[in-house]
Amino acid sequence: MERVVIIGLGLIGGSLGLDLVGQGHSVVGIARREETAQAAVAMGAVTEAATDLGLVAGADMVFICTPIDAVVATAAAIVPHLSPEAVITDVASVKGELVPAIEALWPHFVGGHPMAGKAEAGLAVAEAGLFQGRPYVLTPTEATNPAALERVRAIAASLGANLCQCSPPQHDRAVAWISHLPVMVSSSLILACQEEADPAILALAQTLASSGFQDTSRVGGGVPELGTLMARHNRAALLEALTQYQQQLEQMKMLISAEDWDAVHNTLTQAQAARPAYLI
Numbered sequence: 001m002e003r004v005v006i007i008g009l010g011l012i013g014g015s016l017g018l019d020l021v022g023q024g025h026s027v028v029g030i031a032r033r034e035e036t037a038q039a040a041v042a043m044g045a046v047t048e049a050a051t052d053l054g055l056v057a058g059a060d061m062v063f064i065c066t067p068i069d070a071v072v073a074t075a076a077a078i079v080p081h082l083s084p085e086a087v088i089t090d091v092a093s094v095k096g097e098l099v100p101a102i103e104a105l106w107p108h109f110v111g112g113h114p115m116a117g118k119a120e121a122g123l124a125v126a127e128a129g130l131f132q133g134r135p136y137v138l139t140p141t142e143a144t145n146p147a148a149l150e151r152v153r154a155i156a157a158s159l160g161a162n163l164c165q166c167s168p169p170q171h172d173r174a175v176a177w178i179s180h181l182p183v184m185v186s187s188s189l190i191l192a193c194q195e196e197a198d199p200a201i202l203a204l205a206q207t208l209a210s211s212g213f214q215d216t217s218r219v220g221g222g223v224p225e226l227g228t229l230m231a232r233h234n235r236a237a238l239l240e241a242l243t244q245y246q247q248q249l250e251q252m253k254m255l256i257s258a259e260d261w262d263a264v265h266n267t268l269t270q271a272q273a274a275r276p277a278y279l280i
Helices: 011-022 034-042 068-081 098-103 146-158 168-194 199-208 211-217 224-233 235-257 261-278
Strands: 003-007 026-030 048-050 061-064 087-090 112-114 135-138 162-165
Touching: 003 011, 011 026, 026 034, 034 048, 061 068, 061 146, 068 087, 068 098, 068 224, 087 098, 087 112, 087 146, 098 168, 112 146, 135 146, 146 162, 168 199, 168 211, 168 224, 168 235, 224 235, 235 261
Parallel strands: 003 026, 003 061, 026 048, 061 087, 135 162
Antiparallel strands: 112 135
């Protein structure tokens, strides 16, 4: 069994720890706050925990589960403590700028992104089996050590995840469409509704909101810090996706304005036919 260190004990780090502890791995957790470290031990997400990054010494594998903007700095901070063959991987939802930066720091790094989550954040909502049946993307490059890649692949597979492999730029373009764009669209939908000038109509709309609105607004009601980091660190790909989406909205607006109901029907039919390909 591996000696695994998880840095960042939030939803992803905690859920990862629950699965790995359950498999019999020795799992060390590192958190920013002592209370979080103690809570992780108490819930069985790790076998030991503290706030000292020096605990990575002796680790076979290190998962960096911090927010996106702290991943590279965390990698730089732990490098002096690592054993020569230790593998570093991460779980960040952006890869293009992170992977080359960490590869320059450590030869055994493998970019990773388990695509599982919740609207809520934090260790308290961590759960075993979170990654079961969900995509887990690995983003190796020409510089990636094959043995390190295989070790990360093996652990990801043990979580019951569906493994996927692509380059860092490909990853960022794809997640801009299916993860980052929906957050911006969903939050914009909520704020557009809030623009209703008549308080009585707004209150009625809120009362009538059912599953359709709940489904389309869910990710817009998520953690603002995460959405901001998505936009900041995947800016180019997200802007391209937003532009394409805006063009689709303008096209639909034009068809409705022209009362071209056949074209509206054809557009909705195309969307209906395309949707199953995006469902797991």
